[in-house]
Amino acid sequence: MRNSAAGDAGDHVADGWSLVVPVKPLERAKSRLAPAAAGGLRPRLALAFAEDTVAAVLACAAVRDVVVVTDDRAAAGALAALGARIVPDVPGGGLNAALAHGARAVRAVRPAAAVAALNADLPALRSAELARVLDAAGKFPRAFLADAAEIGTTFLSAGPGTELEPAFGGASRRRHLSTGAVEIRLAGVDSVRRDVDTGEDLAAALALGVGPRTAARWVGAAG
Numbered sequence: 001m002r003n004s005a006a007g008d009a010g011d012h013v014a015d016g017w018s019l020v021v022p023v024k025p026l027e028r029a030k031s032r033l034a035p036a037a038a039g040g041l042r043p044r045l046a047l048a049f050a051e052d053t054v055a056a057v058l059a060c061a062a063v064r065d066v067v068v069v070t071d072d073r074a075a076a077g078a079l080a081a082l083g084a085r086i087v088p089d090v091p092g093g094g095l096n097a098a099l100a101h102g103a104r105a106v107r108a109v110r111p112a113a114a115v116a117a118l119n120a121d122l123p124a125l126r127s128a129e130l131a132r133v134l135d136a137a138g139k140f141p142r143a144f145l146a147d148a149a150e151i152g153t154t155f156l157s158a159g160p161g162t163e164l165e166p167a168f169g170g171a172s173r174r175r176h177l178s179t180g181a182v183e184i185r186l187a188g189v190d191s192v193r194r195d196v197d198t199g200e201d202l203a204a205a206l207a208l209g210v211g212p213r214t215a216a217r218w219v220g221a222a223g
């Protein structure tokens with residue numbers, strides 16, 4: 001771990017995590033993937049990424065529930081069918097407003113909940129790797145995991161009584177460090193760090209092994 005300035009809460013989360021997963025309207029999502037996934041494939045892949053992410057999150061024993069923040073009807077339907085609770089987006093608010101809103105929705109029901117934001121573009125996500133990240137995060141009031149490029153963030157957590165204070169977007173690793181969150185440094189959690197923005201990222205995720213919905217859409221499109 002780095003930057004323990006925020007202190008070590010020293011305890012584990014006893015009653016499970018609530019995860020907040022943001023999903024941008026699919027027609028606008030994953031725009032940097034357009035060169036690798038033309039036309040209608042890009043929104044279909046964006047949905048498959050979100051489905052594989054949410055399915056892996058829900059299969060993680062440390063996770064109590066998942067709140068998806070989205071205004072996209074197709075994504076809402078598909079992710080609710082997997083077991084997520086859907087919360088509408090904040091009009092014009094952007095990613096961080098959506099995450100703060102999702103965390104508030106969790107704590108309106110469970111005021112002492114441990115919450116964590118997780119991007120919806122992690123199609124290679126493994127439940128066991130997420131479990132290790134959550135276990136590490138539970139020792140700190142706020143913690144985060146940098147993306148594979150070490151520039152952005154894929155995961156940010158806040159224990160009971162702590163605000164999430166999301167500062168995602170672009171070079172968010174530095175921003176999360178500067179707001180006092182502890183950086184989780186764990187080997188072997190590549191699937192939690194492998195967000196997919198570009199065609200190169202997608203190739204890296206495919207090499208790790210993606211979930212069934214992404215595999216079916218990608219192989220279907222290639223075939």
Ligand SMILES: Nc1nc2c(ncn2[C@@H]2O[C@H](COP(=O)(O)OP(=O)(O)OP(=O)(O)O)[C@@H](O)[C@H]2O)c(=O)[nH]1
Pocket residue numbers: 022023024025028029030031032033069070071089093094095098119120121195197
């Ligand atoms: N609810 C919600 N989710 C968002 C919003 N903006 C981004 N996201 C989600 O935040 C996560 C990280 O965002 P990005 O990696 O930038 O994804 P993106 O915006 O679809 O990708 P680009 O169009 O290439 O920037 C993804 O799960 C997105 O779906 C927003 O305004 N509202």
Ligand SMILES: C=C(OP(=O)(O)O)C(=O)O
Pocket residue numbers: 147151152153154167168169170171172173195197
């Ligand atoms: C949302 C982020 O970045 P990107 O849009 O590059 O995935 C982030 O890493 O905070």
